Amino acid sequence: MEFLLTTLVMTVTPGTGVLYTVSAGLSRGPRASVVAAVGCTLGIVPHLLAAITGLAALLHTSALAFQTLKYLGVAYLLFMAWKTLRDRSALTAERDDAPRSSARVIVDAVLLNLLNPKLTLFFFAFLPQFVPDGHPHAVLRMLELSGYFMLLTFVVFAAYGRFAAAMRDHVIARPAVVTWLRRVFAGAFAALGAKLALS
Template sequence: MSIEFLLTSLVIVITPGTGVLYTMAAGLSRGTKASVVASVGCTLGIVPHILAAITGLAALLHTSAVAFQTLKYLGVAYLLYMAWSTWRDKGNLLVEKDKEPRPASRVILSGILLNVLNPKLTIFFFAFLPQFVSTGAPDAVWKMVELSAVFMAMTFVVFVGYGAFAAAIRTHVISRPKILSWLRRGFAGAFAGLAASLAFTDK
């Protein structure tokens, strides 16, 4: 495994996106445990894209405009839903120590959907993994599986770090309605911005 792969993966993972926003929102609203659960969901959401890249299904998205556009707009719709629900639900970022936790399964499912409905990830892995694997090698598939596992582990660790940071500062926003309001609007705007970015993404 090359240092180039590790460094490139780290840069990609630490770049804020939907997963980071979701994990930080969980950490701010419900603490470290919730952010870890959210990180699990976002990390699992990468699996379908990795499998698609490894099995060659990404080639279909790369060559079929209909397939790409369909998945893309499903992702846009879900991001807009996240923006809308975050904006209107004033309790979504309400920080309370005795707040009833959301079911872990629901948090994980939302995290999975955020990443599954993003066709850019499939195209990314389709273009990214072959750069570090000799396609003619007999163990090329297993090598891509190994690299993908490392990428997922790195994603989980970084997301947990983001979530832990958000959870650490949550005590500073307790009982500060204005800060909570701006945070809620900021997350809603960020989700909407990501939706717009995805909507205008071409192959």
């Protein structure tokens, strides 16, 4: 229960994944918001595996490895900010159900999480706290906890996205609001990039 409550607090707290899922819900509707939630959830898999297998220790001890991954993440967040600001067709009433669009949403979501080394270090510090010392199946236990974490992440992100999608019709009917939202999302991606750069 303690693990689930802690996980809930962490997933509900807005971050890159929530921002991206909400953006997808507003720009492309409910289907895209769920696809984005799937992508963000898949994006944490490498971090969980790195923490479980001990690869996070490499990022912790190697400044070069951490800095390289960090600045790739910064560059991608800034790219997302630029793309959001430049995309004049993002918030329209048209439905976008093309498979290619879904693939693009998932790729962007995965990369947003994948290129954030802080997630690996977070899981490296977080997961072992809920596995007692000397547990005979510690790796299996961490895999089980990781499964719960991913499930809760998907549910929370999908809820954010579906709520945003429900507000979509009200938003796209107001051009001034659309422009303001585009700038807010672009600014938020840029701010997250700056925060990661300074970490």
